[in-house]
Amino acid sequence: MASSEEVTLNGLATKIAELADTLTKTLKENNVPLCTFDVDSPVSYDSPSPDIYMQRQTLIQTCMDLIYLAQGPRESIFNYAHSAMPDAACLNVLNYFNFWDAVPLDGTASYADIAKHTNLPEEVVKRFVRHASTLRIFEETEPGRSASRVKHSFRSAPLARSKGLRALLTTTLELSGGPLMALHFALERYSQGKPALPKNIDETAFALLYSGGQFGKFKNTWEMLENDGEGEKKGWRQREFTVFMDFLKEIFGLEGVVLNAYDWSALGKAKVVDIGGSAGHDAFTLAKKFSDLELVVQDLPQVAPVFEQNLPSDLASRVSFMAHDMFQPQPVEADVYLLKLILHDWPDEEAVKLLRAQIPALKPGARVIFIEYVGAEEDSEDANQLPRIVRGMGSATDLRVMALFNNRERPVSAWKEIFKAADERFDVTSVKSNAVAFYAVVEAVWRG
Template sequence: MAEPQPTLQSLAAKITELSETLTAYLRENKVPEPTFAADSPTSYSNLSPEIFMTRQVLLDALNDMWYLTQGPSESIFNYVHNCMPDAACLNILNFFDFWSAVPVSGSATYAEIATHTSLPHEVVFRVLQHAVSLRIFVEIEPGKSTSRIEHTSRSAALAKSAGLRALVSSILDDAGAPLMVMNEALRRYSQGKPELTQKMDESSFALFHAGGQFGKHGNSWDMLENDGDGEKQGWRQKNFVEFMRYVKEIFHLEGVVLDAHDWKSVGKATVVDVGGSAGHDAVVLAQHFPDLTITVEDLPKVKSSFEANLPADLKSRVTFREHDFFKPQTVQADIYIFKMILHDWPDAEAAKILQALIPALKPGARVILFEYIGNQGEASEAPQLPRSIKQMGSATDLRLMALFNGKERPVKAWKEVFRLADERFEVANVNANPQNFFAVIEAVWRG
């Protein structure tokens, strides 16, 4: 029997109930509650899994209330009218670092912000007028062109966190434009065909960059490594490293990596972290398991970030090696790990990355994938998660389609990627928990 349709009154009652549950938890556990003030906590800390899910159900109810309050047509109109200007505004604020133009505990004039950003006064005024409507910054004297500008908690969160700024840049500045030409890429390369094209040169990213006006990059990794001139070359790569560090922080991936394998039982083992960025996971593993020797592999521009991140007492056990993971692997190890790497590539390329390991693999070597799975299981097996959680997976999935013609895969699809790479990979262990968004897939080389 279908559930009854929600109404404004039923949603209001549900929102009240869920809000009281969340507020009571915050009060009982002494969790500071965010406000819009600049000195507000920037996030909820230490929510239990149960109260986290309660919050997500509350978000779903609030979204339903937002839709029904406007009505179907107006909710679409208002979304379409605002979504791109909202994103463009945030991207401009972030790109020109409006965050540091205003002291977190002070204020600034429009003229001072214009000087700091080197943008015309009129542009600064117009961008900030929209930002203020989103509670990003606030006017001390609303409506006056002479008003000074202060931070809200939303803008202050960006001023305080390099990781959050890197997230905004990576998602909006790197991936935003390709997403907006995805309709044309699909029309050209996939319409009328039974499956999405798997060719990297037929992705939305490739179409956007084909003319070279914004850099003629073959894929986003090429852009990260090479965009910019002179000392600015590779600035996107450094930004992406910070983004990955932040992702590890907000998703608590340290625990996922530590619990993925019985690291203690392997004893004096060698590990290669393929595409390991600045070595954040390698450092955690080495600190917890002193018998591990770890090589972090990534592109050349990452090396300086790695060296800055590596504690002095780990230099004898954690090293960096410049390596393109499509090239044959030359480091023989007991364990190879890939964290959020293969999901960026279509099946054929993901298989090639695994095949590149084969020259160095010894019998019994293990390959461990850490992959974001969202809610990408089959309908019959996927738990009924709140829509706000499912959107995390589906939004990432569309971004991967735009950048790589890739996709978020359910767990069983990862087994197929291993099979496609080589029948001698045997998937030995799978640990998937959609509530923490990640799956760990472990394969053993039986060559």
């Protein structure tokens, strides 16, 4: 980007036109269907190309700059402060009460229909839908008129079609929203005047909000996922979370990361334990591709019924589920232990405990493999070359894991340190990561 004196409304608008032109050409050359404002628009730019991803991010960032400049600094802050929370609360309410299924994809619904479906007062429904429609989420057939009906828009329709996208909102907005807004209280109480965040998971913004009784009595997020709800509803959060994890794999193209994390075929007949493996989606991927592997998925008890429901019958002889608390001594002797997206949910103290809990089962030569989010390395040139909004995706996750777990998005060096802190006999033999991919694969061999 040119120096700030040269950045003008016209300069940015010209740049946007050029970037949009280049992107459109690249998409067409690569046969990637273009998104539209139509209700049947493709839900995303379906391409694994890092080039297309970066072109889109640069365009989006330049559009954001144009908006900031058109608003001016004061209005840009005012507008953000004014709308950010109502926008997020609105999306959260629509998702929590499932407004998505209240409106047919190929027709319209009245406000009374939506009120009936959601069991909310019609007047309240109308206020949320009207705000949402300003964000292109739903559309009124006659905007502002009491007789107006509601139809899906290009942003609401994917939510009616995808359980995964809905589960993503449940985790990122509903579960994390309260703790994120309570972060200032947690920092004031536990961190102000101290050199660092508390090193344990009990003194988080999450715990401040959800452990006191008013909104539940849960020490940490996982306890809430397992225990919230009564009767048939018990475990609903955990069930929703398994859908979210499966969906994350789809949107980040993680299937390839799992398949390439290790030379699985070189293992021959071998046993793999997927620690905190959710309802088995990664184990199924590995078992389908590598017929010599036997996999044990370990997770919390509420995950078991979802696993049983999802287990393909042709894999039933090789993939099994074991309810097991990963902080307790590992009971299964295996060749590889996979920890995918586990330790970023735990501060160092617990991460080290978790690794040590595996030691009783480790035979010499056994491997432990992390597949993890990777944060920016301090003073790294790589990270600064990424567009601001790409860095923002990483730093937003970083603040979310602070609110929920008192953790941070660890850079690669810290992932290696975790092994070392757990036991010197873990020998880190391979680290694969790059600044654009949000993931690193770190492999250690047990030299015990």
